[in-house]
Amino acid sequence: xxxxxxxxxRIAHLAxxxxxxxxxxxxxxxxxxxxxxxxxxxxxDTVGVEPMVHAIELSNVLAADEVREGLSRDLALSNSxxxxxxxxxxxxxxx
Amino acid sequence: xxxQFASAAEISRQLSSKQxxxxxxxxxxxxxxxxxxxxxxxxxxxxxxxxxxxxxxxDARRARGESELGALAGVPVAIKDLLCTTDMPxxxxxxxxxxxxxxxxxxxxAKMRAAGMPWMGKTNLDEFAMxxxxxxxxxxAGRNPWDAQRTTGGSSGGSAACLAAGLSPLAIGTDTxxxxxxxxxxxxxxxxxxxxxxxxxxxxxAFASSLDQVGPMAHTVEDLALAMDVISGHDPLDSTSLPxxxxxxxxxxxxxxxxxxxGVVREQIESDGLNAEVKQAILKxxxxxxxxxxxxxxxxxxxxxxxxPAYYVIAPCEASSNLSRFDGxxxxxxxxxxxxxxxxSPLVEMYSxxxxxxxxxxxxxxxxxxxxxxxxxxxxxxxxxxxxxxxLIRQDFDRAFEDVDILVGPTTPxxxxxxxxxxxxxxxxxxxxxxxxxxxxxxxxxLSVPCGRSQVGLPxxxxxxxxxxxxxxxxxxxxxxxxxxxxxxxxxxxx
Numbered sequence: 001x002x003x004x005x006x007x008x009x010r011i012a013h014l015a016x017x018x019x020x021x022x023x024x025x026x027x028x029x030x031x032x033x034x035x036x037x038x039x040x041x042x043x044x045d046t047v048g049v050e051p052m053v054h055a056i057e058l059s060n061v062l063a064a065d066e067v068r069e070g071l072s073r074d075l076a077l078s079n080s081x082x083x084x085x086x087x088x089x090x091x092x093x094x095x
Numbered sequence: 096x097x098x099q100f101a102s103a104a105e106i107s108r109q110l111s112s113k114q115x116x117x118x119x120x121x122x123x124x125x126x127x128x129x130x131x132x133x134x135x136x137x138x139x140x141x142x143x144x145x146x147x148x149x150x151x152x153x154d155a156r157r158a159r160g161e162s163e164l165g166a167l168a169g170v171p172v173a174i175k176d177l178l179c180t181t182d183m184p185x186x187x188x189x190x191x192x193x194x195x196x197x198x199x200x201x202x203x204x205a206k207m208r209a210a211g212m213p214w215m216g217k218t219n220l221d222e223f224a225m226x227x228x229x230x231x232x233x234x235x236a237g238r239n240p241w242d243a244q245r246t247t248g249g250s251s252g253g254s255a256a257c258l259a260a261g262l263s264p265l266a267i268g269t270d271t272x273x274x275x276x277x278x279x280x281x282x283x284x285x286x287x288x289x290x291x292x293x294x295x296x297x298x299x300x301a302f303a304s305s306l307d308q309v310g311p312m313a314h315t316v317e318d319l320a321l322a323m324d325v326i327s328g329h330d331p332l333d334s335t336s337l338p339x340x341x342x343x344x345x346x347x348x349x350x351x352x353x354x355x356x357x358g359v360v361r362e363q364i365e366s367d368g369l370n371a372e373v374k375q376a377i378l379k380x381x382x383x384x385x386x387x388x389x390x391x392x393x394x395x396x397x398x399x400x401x402x403x404p405a406y407y408v409i410a411p412c413e414a415s416s417n418l419s420r421f422d423g424x425x426x427x428x429x430x431x432x433x434x435x436x437x438x439x440s441p442l443v444e445m446y447s448x449x450x451x452x453x454x455x456x457x458x459x460x461x462x463x464x465x466x467x468x469x470x471x472x473x474x475x476x477x478x479x480x481x482x483x484x485x486x487l488i489r490q491d492f493d494r495a496f497e498d499v500d501i502l503v504g505p506t507t508p509x510x511x512x513x514x515x516x517x518x519x520x521x522x523x524x525x526x527x528x529x530x531x532x533x534x535x536x537x538x539x540x541x542l543s544v545p546c547g548r549s550q551v552g553l554p555x556x557x558x559x560x561x562x563x564x565x566x567x568x569x570x571x572x573x574x575x576x577x578x579x580x581x582x583x584x585x586x587x588x589x590x
Contacts, residue, residue, distance in 0.1 A: 001476070008463070015415060015466040016422075016443065017459055018451040027463065030521055034464055037522050038404040041480050044487065051482035052489060054305045054335065055291035055538025056563060061334040075198035079426035090424050091432065091441035 099261025117169030201298020218253025248278030273531025280556025358499030415465030423449030
């Protein structure tokens, strides 16, 4: 499939990545090369093949419903770029 | 005494017979690090005080005559900077995590701590383990102790290079598409990717969760078995961890079967891309294995040409999802807002500029590739398709393992490439994973050990792959091979 710079701009927005004009140009070329490379997969007949999501398929892994010690709030906040000792602080959602 | 290429098993024997103390061993390797680390950019964090404190504790416990000290108590270990440690930073080689100190230890770290293994430090890697050359790290490219102009391979390049340079007797790496085995091959050391789920991923910064696996790197297969005895086993904190009893890797190491069936993958040994010197070294290895009781036959993995394309859909999809947690709100880097800039959503603006500045080029490329493949209208064509091909790839292995017990072949198509040679050509870089990604997609145990050197002296690695859960057998056969060739590590020239 072909990828236009507009597609790359849309993808970058979905991924929350601001790109410069130069990056947009170089990523368009590189991502196109990778997409062309992985397009080989389209040649494989996969009719009726069950997708394999994990290397070793386990199911129904359950844990006992018990209260256990978790991360304390202080520790959870300790690596945050901005907090008020109770919550993470972020810029306004709407400008 | 020179310890730089002593095996962990040898150091362990000398420690338990009190011929040497853990403090002397730690001091010895610290002095090697201060002499050679800078030229090769191997460790990104070393804390002398911490390692000496850990070593002194083991010495004190041994002096008190404690009987429950494990085999590796006092044997230093180097840790890939992707594993969470409470007493050292965990940078992932990224600007994003430059100052990150984990509030908890990962399970592998906790197990090694309990086993009394002092930390030599954290090793260099490709940013978030995404790469095959240890060139995308914010700390700069790692250099290969066999030729400083060449890459160490990656992403566990620092962990491989610290062994080759004699800076630590053991190291821990992670392997998502070959990141333990390829640098092991490039640096002339042994590295093991266990069956998916044998080793807990709790506290390992996630790249592609269905493929990531932690494993040991060492001078010998015996040392890999010693390390596996410490780090493996079921962990309730990782729901993909296998709920099976762990075999005694070291106690069973000498129990390789008298006769075993070895498969050589036709599509690999006959491929045009395989370097002639690498091929010769593999053929020689097969001759040695025949003398060890191997019945060698050819097998076919018809979908092997789709390994790399399937991998470069699945791994970026999982990465784009895993790395969404790096948002500038909870931990790590946050970009400063631009002066006077009006925005519809300052929050979204913060996310986007933080991620743009926090991630390097390769990480952004993979996030975008995964975002594309998972986006509406492309999900079936790419992600679902790749998962179906993954099933066919696994079925190829299952069929091959009906006729053989182990697959033997090259770890990499070539020896170590030059720094800068492939960094601008992602597809060429991805093809470095040609022989290694199959084991990740199928979840198999896979080992790389040195099997010779090229004319210019660069190491060559041979890969042994087994059925899922046959980890012990893979190590047994690798060990028998090293015994048959009388394996001793050769010092790298360090130039």
